[in-house]
Amino acid sequence: MPHLIDDAEALLRERGFKITPQRTLLLQVLAGQPIYLDADEIYELAHAQDASISLATVYRTLGLYAELGLVDHRYVEPEHRREVFRLSEGPEQHYLTCVRCGTRVLIRTDLLNQMANELVRRKGVSVSSACACFTGYCAACTEALRREGKLPG
Amino acid sequence: MPHLIDDAEALLRERGFKITPQRTLLLQVLAGQPIYLDADEIYELAHAQDASISLATVYRTLGLYAELGLVDHRYVEPEHRREVFRLSEGPEQHYLTCVRCGTRVLIRTDLLNQMANELVRRKGVSVSSACACFTGYCAACTEALRREGKLPG
DNA sequence: ATTACTGCAAAGGCTTTGCATTGTA
DNA sequence: TACAATGCAAAGCCTTTGCAGTAAT
Numbered sequence: 001m002p003h004l005i006d007d008a009e010a011l012l013r014e015r016g017f018k019i020t021p022q023r024t025l026l027l028q029v030l031a032g033q034p035i036y037l038d039a040d041e042i043y044e045l046a047h048a049q050d051a052s053i054s055l056a057t058v059y060r061t062l063g064l065y066a067e068l069g070l071v072d073h074r075y076v077e078p079e080h081r082r083e084v085f086r087l088s089e090g091p092e093q094h095y096l097t098c099v100r101c102g103t104r105v106l107i108r109t110d111l112l113n114q115m116a117n118e119l120v121r122r123k124g125v126s127v128s129s130a131c132a133c134f135t136g137y138c139a140a141c142t143e144a145l146r147r148e149g150k151l152p153g
Numbered sequence: 154m155p156h157l158i159d160d161a162e163a164l165l166r167e168r169g170f171k172i173t174p175q176r177t178l179l180l181q182v183l184a185g186q187p188i189y190l191d192a193d194e195i196y197e198l199a200h201a202q203d204a205s206i207s208l209a210t211v212y213r214t215l216g217l218y219a220e221l222g223l224v225d226h227r228y229v230e231p232e233h234r235r236e237v238f239r240l241s242e243g244p245e246q247h248y249l250t251c252v253r254c255g256t257r258v259l260i261r262t263d264l265l266n267q268m269a270n271e272l273v274r275r276k277g278v279s280v281s282s283a284c285a286c287f288t289g290y291c292a293a294c295t296e297a298l299r300r301e302g303k304l305p306g
Numbered sequence: 307a308t309t310a311c312t313g314c315a316a317a318g319g320c321t322t323t324g325c326a327t328t329g330t331a
Numbered sequence: 332t333a334c335a336a337t338g339c340a341a342a343g344c345c346t347t348t349g350c351a352g353t354a355a356t
Contacts, residue, residue, distance in 0.1 A: 018310060018355050039346080054313045059346060061311095080228040080236075081321095082345065096278055105278055111268045115260065116287060124292035125249055125258055126304060131286045134269060139277035151279060171330050171335060192321080207338045212321060214336095235320070 004031055004089065008070050015068065022046075022053050026061050027070075035093065035104060036074065036084035074131055094131065098138035100145070105138050157184055157242065161223050168221065175199075175206050179214050183224065188257065189237035227284060249287035253294040260285060 005027045009019050017023075029045045030037075037045075043058045062085050065071040072088040075081075086093075094112060095104040109132075116127045137145060145151035158180045162172050170176075182198045183190075190198075196211045215238050218224040225241040228234075247265065248257040262285070269280045290298060298304040 016310095020311060020355070022312075052313080056314075056347080057312060060348095063347090075228065096272060096276075096280065098278075099281075105272070105276055107268065107272060111264050111271070112285070115264045115285065118264070119249060119258070119260060119287065123249075123258055124295060125251075125289055126295045127249065127287050127289040128252070129288040131288075132265070132268065133284045133286070134272065134280050135282040135284075136278055136280040142277060142279045169335090173330070173336060175337075205338080209322080209339075210337060213323095216322090 004087070008065075011068060011070070017064070021050065022057050023061055025050055025053065026058065026065075030065075030071065030085070030087045033086060035095075036072075036086045038082040038084045040082075042085065074129075075133075080133070094133075096134035096136055096138070098141050099135060100137055100141040103138040103140070107132060107134065157240070161218075164221060164223070170217070174203065175210050176214055178203055178206065179211065179218075180223075183218075183238070183240045186239060189225075189227065189239045191235040191237050193235075195238065228286070247285045247287075249289055249291070251291035251294055252288055253290055253298070256291040256293070258291050260287065 005024065008027050009024065012019055012023065025046050026042070029042060029049075033045075039055070039058055039062060042062070043053070043055045046053050046058060062071060062073065066073045066085070069088060071085050073083055073085045075083055094107045094109055096107060097104050112130050112132050116130045119125055120127060136142075137151070142151060158177065161180050162177065165172055165176065178199050179195065182195060182202075192208070192211055192215060195215070196206070196208045199206050199211060215224060215226065219226045219238070222241060224238050226236055226238045228236055247260040247262055249260060250257050265283050265285050269283045272278055273280055289295075290304070295304060
């Protein structure tokens with residue numbers, strides 16, 4: 001997605017920020033990812049291409065991009081410990097995270113939107129962000145655990 | 154709620170755990186709270202009644218109570234930093250947290266359950282917990298901001 | 307030439323854990 | 332008496348920050 005990266009860099013310039021190899025690299029890394037990644041995963045991917053990049057720069061850059069609206073950042077893990085990031089294009093994504101293998105299973109979000117809409121209609125609130133976090137086992141782990149008799153069904 | 158505390162202590166005994174002054178005190182503290190509190194708030198309330206209780210014991214006890222199903226623990230604040238706890242009586246509660254005044258607006262959870270059921274049916278996963286976190290403005294703040302022209306509508 | 311950005315390492319905030327001691331059963 | 336529970340302090344985990352050096356404009 002060179003277009004997206006160009007746009008992002010144009011925005012950086014426009015706001016008086018500098019274009020550095022690290023910032024470009026992080027845009028490239030993020031552009032290749034369909035799902036949310038945590039800071040460390042992003043760092044590993046970037047580090048594989050440029051061993052000199054530091055985790056601190058990853059955090060600072062992600063923070064900057066979040067402020068500029070270039071990335072979404074959320075807590076989707078079951079424990080809600082690690083923050084996760086992705087480029088903020090396309091529809092919001094929500095997951096079930098498997099506590100056994102870490103797989104993230106995409107969730108249809110129309111019902112979540114329906115919840116938000118209903119909330120607005122019935123309570124008069126305004127909703128700026130909605131997040132559904134499910135914890136459990138992915139299909140493969142569910143089946144494996146059933147075979148081991150560790151899960152009913 | 155002495156009834157609740159008795160029940161909780163009966164459960165502790167039944168599972169082979171010991172009844173200690175700290176555990177009883179924490180049940181008393183929690184029983185007086187209608188909303189989620191973080192560990193430090195719970196510690197402060199307990200500490201006011203027994204200066205010898207430690208934060209480590211608060212964490213350990215809350216963890217134990219969570220395992221026993223006596224308390225719910227979640228991240229409901231917008232920043233998701235601090236974990237919060239409350240006695241788990243009554244149905245699960247989910248909120249929209251107002252970023253302006255902190256008010257928590259209760260959310261109907263039937264759609265959340267529907268999401269979970271659909272996920273199980275369509276993807277073969279198993280869901281152990283579901284959590285919806287909405288961020289936005291409560292009705293009062295929404296209206297106030299509209300009057301100030303700071304919110305469309 | 308400026309001044310923002312970076313890497314490093316240290317610090318911060320919340321939570322967990324090791325260990326010797328205390329206290330329940 | 333036996334062993335779980337506690338308090339203390341240290342460590343852990345993720346994230347942020349201070350600082351001196353580096354690099355973009």
